[in-house]
Amino acid sequence: MSALRRKFGEDYQVVNTNRGTTFTAPVKKKRQRFVEKNGRCNVQHGNLGGETSRYISDLFTTLVDLKWRWNLLIFILTYTIAWLVMASMWWIIAYIRGDLNHGHDSSYTPCVANVYNFPSAFLFFIETEATIGYGYRYITEKCPEGIILFLFQSLLGSIVDAFLIGCMFIKMSQPKKRAETLMFSQDAVISQRDGKLCLMFRVGNLRNSHMVSAQIRCKLIKVRHKQHPKPELEHA
Numbered sequence: 001m002s003a004l005r006r007k008f009g010e011d012y013q014v015v016n017t018n019r020g021t022t023f024t025a026p027v028k029k030k031r032q033r034f035v036e037k038n039g040r041c042n043v044q045h046g047n048l049g050g051e052t053s054r055y056i057s058d059l060f061t062t063l064v065d066l067k068w069r070w071n072l073l074i075f076i077l078t079y080t081i082a083w084l085v086m087a088s089m090w091w092i093i094a095y096i097r098g099d100l101n102h103g104h105d106s107s108y109t110p111c112v113a114n115v116y117n118f119p120s121a122f123l124f125f126i127e128t129e130a131t132i133g134y135g136y137r138y139i140t141e142k143c144p145e146g147i148i149l150f151l152f153q154s155l156l157g158s159i160v161d162a163f164l165i166g167c168m169f170i171k172m173s174q175p176k177k178r179a180e181t182l183m184f185s186q187d188a189v190i191s192q193r194d195g196k197l198c199l200m201f202r203v204g205n206l207r208n209s210h211m212v213s214a215q216i217r218c219k220l221i222k223v224r225h226k227q228h229p230k231p232e233l234e235h236a
Contacts, residue, residue, distance in 0.1 A: 034221055063167045064174075071171060075164055082160055083129070086153055087122035093145055094121060111143035129157050181206040182216070 035041055056062070063071065090112065094100055099110035100117065114137045115121050124137040128150070139146045185202040192198070203216060 064171050087125040091118045091121040109140055109142050111146045113138050
């Protein structure tokens with residue numbers, strides 16, 4: 001039995017022709033794949049310590065690895081919160097200076113012209129941030145705090161745009177869906193090439209356009225047995 005198991009593997013049957021009975025060896029359990037067919041590695045890190053802080057320190061890569069629904073949620077919330085906070089700062093400046101009480105006074109010079117309430121302050125921020133510039137709302141020269149806030153707004157907007165748009169661009173360019181148009185042969189062979197045993201299989205590209213190149217990486221998992229050192233003989 002053990003000789004047959006070594007020769008034919010676990011999935012085999014032994015038939016006794018004398019008694020007409022069949023002995024079926026236990027089928028070997030299917031092992032979990034180290035690498036799935038879609039390229040995902042089934043490796044989970046554990047007991048590393050400080051995993052959360054490590055992910056936060058590399059926030060950009062963490063956002064890229066998130067699922068699309070979380071990326072879109074973070075994208076929308078970040079812009080919405082930033083818009084509301086900056087519009088509130090413009091409204092606070094107008095409120096402290098008393099511009100809201102002189103909205104329709106032509107003889108009064110406000111910090112931002114034609115800002116009467118929070119919706120008008122929000123519209124001014126959107127027009128400035130999106131570089132629309134309708135010309136109806138604008139900063140006057142008698143408002144140094146408005147000029148400083150405008151500079152801070154420009155820097156913050158550039159940082160947020162570069163961070164979020166760069167994250168979305170990299171996530172869209174990831175070749176996860178690209179792998180679905182690559183075909184691998186069902187069987188692989190081991191043959192001798194140039195005096196060495198080589199594992200060979202075929203890969204086919206279904207796309208006619210090669211604008212987006214495909215790169216293939218393979219991983220070989222090999223079990224190595226430890227060789228115990230031979231005991232040394234002591235001579236008397």
